[in-house]
Amino acid sequence: SAVISQKPSRDICQRGTSLTIQCQVDSQVTMMFWYRQQPGQSLTLIATANQGSEATYESGFVIDKFPISRPNLTFSTLTVSNMSPEDSSIYLCSVGTDINSPLHFGNGTRLTVT
Amino acid sequence: QKEVEQDPGPLSVPEGAIVSLNCTYSNSAFQYFMWYRQYSRKGPELLMYTYSSGNKEDGRFTAQVDKSSKYISLFIRDSQPSDSATYLCAAAVLTGGGNKLTFGTGTQLKVEL
Numbered sequence: 001s002a003v004i005s006q007k008p009s010r011d012i013c014q015r016g017t018s019l020t021i022q023c024q025v026d027s028q029v030t031m032m033f034w035y036r037q038q039p040g041q042s043l044t045l046i047a048t049a050n051q052g053s054e055a056t057y058e059s060g061f062v063i064d065k066f067p068i069s070r071p072n073l074t075f076s077t078l079t080v081s082n083m084s085p086e087d088s089s090i091y092l093c094s095v096g097t098d099i100n101s102p103l104h105f106g107n108g109t110r111l112t113v114t
Numbered sequence: 115q116k117e118v119e120q121d122p123g124p125l126s127v128p129e130g131a132i133v134s135l136n137c138t139y140s141n142s143a144f145q146y147f148m149w150y151r152q153y154s155r156k157g158p159e160l161l162m163y164t165y166s167s168g169n170k171e172d173g174r175f176t177a178q179v180d181k182s183s184k185y186i187s188l189f190i191r192d193s194q195p196s197d198s199a200t201y202l203c204a205a206a207v208l209t210g211g212g213n214k215l216t217f218g219t220g221t222q223l224k225v226e227l
Contacts, residue, residue, distance in 0.1 A: 004157075033213065033214075040219065042116070042216075042218060042220075043217040096213045099213065102148060102163045103213055103215060104160055105157035105158045105159070106157050107155075107157040108156075
């Protein structure tokens with residue numbers, strides 16, 4: 001399966017700032033997604049990262065808060081903007097080789113907002 | 115009601131036991147089911163996936179899906195301390211959006227020596 005690298009692995013940020021998380025895959029993949037994992041809760045899909053076009057956001061998530069880029073088939077970024085303590089969570093990049101293939105996940109970015 | 119329900123545990127078993135992990139789901143459109151294992155401070159690791167009702171076996175792991183009762187299970191035979199982790203079930207609809215997974219909250223498993 002694809003090797004997925006996420007950076008940073010963890011960060012502590014101040015309220016009101018922004019953090020950009022990078023996801024790099026070692027092979028081309030069709031599908032890339034961003035998930036959020038909060039303690040005691042299910043993994044929640046934030047958005048589908050579309051190559052060369054705007055991401056597709058799930059209900060409750062908006063582009064102004066979580067801008068996403070995907071310039072090619074191996075790389076994507078998620079920015080968490082104007083952070084508040086409620087944004088403290090684990091953010092996970094996931095990839096699928098094609099549209100209905102099983103997803104593989106990176107190790108996530110542990111974000112703490114103070 | 116959550117679309118995928120999973121008992122959070124924790125579940126503690128002795129080494130060598132057979133472990134049964136279970137999820138129920140409410141969306142009849144789900145056609146695609148997965149189990150992930152997540153170690154502390156790591157991302158979810160895909161264990162098994164299946165598209166159909168019935169059993170699928172891979173080594174010590176067996177995934178079982180019963181679409182009539184909307185019930186999915188993962189059995190672990192001869193459990194080992196290295197199996198101690200959180201197990202996540204997930205489901206998806208196969209309509210070109212098959213990658214959009216709906217997850218349970220995860221069951222924490224501890225296998226003790």
